[in-house]
Amino acid sequence: MTEVKDGVIYYVMKDGYVKSGDMTSSRRLFNEMRFRTVVTWTIIIHGYCNNKDVASWNDMINGYALNGDVSAALDLFLAMLREVKPDEVTILAVLSACNHIAV
Incomplete structure (x- = not known):
């Protein structure tokens, strides 16, 4: 207890x-x-x-990407664009998410 x-x-x-x-x-x-x-x-x-720092946004986007939740990753990326400037790691996380899109 x-x-x-x-x-x-x-x-x-x-x-x-x-x-x-x-x-x-x-x-x-x-x-x-x-x-x-x-x-x-x-x-x-x-x-x-x-x-709202870039690293935090990147972690969340990458987390969604790694778990195959493309919609959540891209939605979060769009929200991020309204508040902070993405960096190279952000772009990699978004590309990783897009890699999980089923065709």
Whole structure:
């Protein structure tokens, strides 16, 4: 039962750090967690995307591409264009997504 309580505490604290924009502290807590779930991974990824830096956008686009979700990758790329300038890594991630288009 202790692990569950610890997990909930980490989850709440990590979420609070993400919401306040303190990704350094959030990532530190994430790295300390013994057990990571889909929820904890989602929070950390969402936090990085909310910071709107190019690397965060690239990670998300590439993640969708690697999992074959072409529509989500391209939709995210279009959203990115409205907020930040893509770099070379972005283009590679988009090309990777396009590589998964079924013909």
